[in-house]
Amino acid sequence: MNRNRFAIITALIAGGLILAAGRQALAGGDARRGADVFAEECGDCHSKIPGRSKKGPTLTSVVGRKAGSVADFSGYSEAMKDSGIVWTVEKIDAYIAAPRKVVPGGKMKYDGLADAAARADVIAYVMTLQ
Amino acid sequence: MTLINLPRGGSERHWARALLVVLASLTLAATFSAPAGAVPSYARQTGSECAACHVGSFGPQLTPYGIAFKVGGYTDTDGQGTKVPLSAMAVANWTHTAKNLPEAPEHFSDNNNAALQEASLFLAGRLTEHVGSFVQATYSGVDRKTFLDQLDVRYARTLAIGEQQGVVGLSINNNPTLTDPFNTLAQWRFPYTASDFGFGTGPAPLVESLGGSVIGVNAYTLWASNFYAEVGAYRALSSGSVNWMNTGQVATQTVDPGKFSGVGTYWRLAYYKDMKRDNFNVGVFGFNAGVQSAEDPSSTDRYQDIGIDASYQFLGTREHIFTANASYVWERQKLDYSHDVLGAADNAKDRLNTFRLATSYTYEQTWGATLGLFNSRGTADSGLYGSVSYNDRPNTAGYILQADWTPWGKEGSWGAPWANARVGLQYTGYTRYNGGSHYIDDVNGSDRKASDNNTTMLFIWLAI
Structure with missing residues (x-):
């Protein structure tokens, strides 16, 4: 019992730290601008409705999630599932900058977003999808 | 000269009859003018809303996402199990013309007609990992016939060569421009x-007139996301095949369906750039065919079509969308059969040039407004056009205005992805028809103004 309680507290603290780190890293990101970036760059394949997957998996609570792990989404490539990635803000930033470089053989048909400010904005927006 | 777009009523029907005699060698077969492109089974297959693939949440104007899906052979999926690749579509309309039609179409009046113009069933979607289909069977409520409308079965896969990769594919289809991923060529352009x-919208070149009367095999690629190339070879269907599929109004015992001398060749090159916020395409295309009388293949009418086209879409956040699609086609006709043998054309060589432009604005993927322009100009030929044209030319020009409302088809829409509808009002105005502002109504033997043909249509378009 005590062991379970310790595990839960540890998980909560870890989750909180990840979230806090993410928010801090996104200090320059503007979620309102990010909503527009999301609509222009991501919305065809990723839903803005929390928990909903489309061609791409839901991005709700993506920070801290293991890559390729959304249970009810079966569209992952083997490369994504085997990547061993746990999504951090930095990793998401690198991925949407150059998807095929971070996950060679991945399925996401996206050439990448070169604008670092736009990436920060869209990550800030994705963080609001709770 | 087009047959695919010939209307069922009005003086042009008689023009068509004359041309069926004059251009017997060209009457491979006529198909019904039918929209094709509202296919919710694709949305069910991909898990995406209609608005992801289509401007205005309804077919057929494709976004880059839709272009990728089509080029990919209609096979992309969200991986959420197998979906049944079936859809249905219906278009009902009410039509008013400025002056009554020269004669009432069978089963209808000479004006203010309401009709279930078409009801279609689609086999549309992923069949295997690399094979997909877009097959449409249609019942025409005006002609009271059921026919095989569109056929496009594709094999597609990605291919990598060194650092570069692209999609390559094969298509078996029944219409040279059906395979194109842009909305500038005949099958997929406005209206x-x-x-x-x-x-x-006036006479059209051969490449735009063959839907349903040919069968072709095309190879295509979209390479490095930017370069689209396609080549195809077409054979004319036999009159027996056309009759079996019931696609030919003219495929009867009294009309020669015609055939190709050898194969008709189609080619297409385009540069396409998707910047997400906006995208554009510039391209060239062509079609060459020799058309013979099936009953008298002693000589051939040759058609050479070369066209240029361009498109631009501003998509932005999808709140305000602007699009522009344009094409210009030059057709050279060498009428050895129609002139030398049949004696129906005055000239051994004729030309036909056609220009089409459409610009649209869509608000919130729901409210749409489109302006279209059409202009066809041809050589004066009293044998071909003298019975309906004062100056012996087929020249026809005008504009199309359309406003429409598409309530569903967005993410989170009611009934998605099953409920899809578009309601629209369309007005077509003619500044020239059969050569000028006035032409000969050969049904009644009287003068008729081009503007007498101005047409107002109220329509509802449903898809499930």
């Missing part, structure tokens, strides 16, 4: 629906 009681 996306038009009344069977209207007067069309």
Whole structure:
């Protein structure tokens, strides 16, 4: 019992730290601008409705999630599932900058977003999808 | 000269009859003018809303996402199990012309007609990992016939060569421009629906006139996301095949369906750039065919079509969308059969040039407004056009205005992805018809103004 309680507290603290780190890293990101970036760059394949997957998996609570792990989404490539990635803000930033470089053989048909400010904005927006 | 877009009523029908005699060698087969492109089974397959693939949440104007899906062979999926690749579609309309039609179409009046213009069933979607289909069977409520409308079965896969990769594919299809991923060529350009009681958009080159009367095999690629190339070879279907599929109004015992001398060749090159916020395409295309009388293949009418096209879409956040699609086609006709043998054409060589432009604005993927322009100009030929044209030319020009409302088809829409509808009002105005502002109504033997053909259509378009 005590062991379970310790595990839960540890998980909560870890989750909180990840979230806090993410928010801090996104200090320059503007979620309102990010909503527009999301609509222009991501919305065809990723839903803005929390928990909903489309061609791409839901991005709700993506920070801290293991890559390729959304249970009810079966569209992952083997490369994504085997990547061993746990999504951090930095990793998401690198991925949407150059998807095929971070996950060679991945399925996401996206050439990448070169604008670092736009990436920060869209990550800030994705963080609001709770 | 087009047959695919010939209306069912009005003086042009008689023009068509004359041309069926004059251009017997060209009457491979006529198909019904039918929209094609509202296919919710694709949305069910991909898990995406209609608005992801289509401007205005309804077919057929494709976004880059839709272009990728089509080029990919209609096979992309969200991986959420197997989906049944079936859809249905219906278009009903009410049509008013400025002056009554020269004669009432069978089963209808000479004006203010309401009709279930078409009801279609689609086999549309992923069949295997690399094979997909877009097959449409249609019942025409105006012609009271059921026919195989569109056929496009594709094999597609990605291919990598060194650092570069692209999609390569093969298509078996029944219409040279059906395979194109842009909305500039005949099959997929504005107007996306038009009344069977209207007067069309003037004569069209051969490449735009073959739907349903040919069968072809095309190889294509979209390489490095930017370069689209396609080549195809077409054979004319036999009159027996056309009759079996019931696609030919002219495929009867009394009309020669015609055939190709050898194969008709189609080619297409385009540069396409998707910047997400906006995208554009510039391209060239062509079609060459020799058309013979099936009953008298002693000589051939040769058609050479070369066209240029361009498109631009500003998509932005999808709140305000602007699009522009344009094409210009030059056709050279060498009428050895029609002139030398049949004696129906005055000239051994004729030309036909056609220009088409459509610009649209869509608000919130729901409210749409489109302006279209059409202009066809041809050589004066009293044998071909003298019975309907004062100056012996086929020249026809005008504009199309359309306003429409598409309530569903967005993410989170009611009934998605099953409920899809578009309601629209379309007005077609003619500044020239059969050569000028006035032409000869050969049904009644009287003068008729081009503007008498101005057409107002109210339509509802449903898809499930």
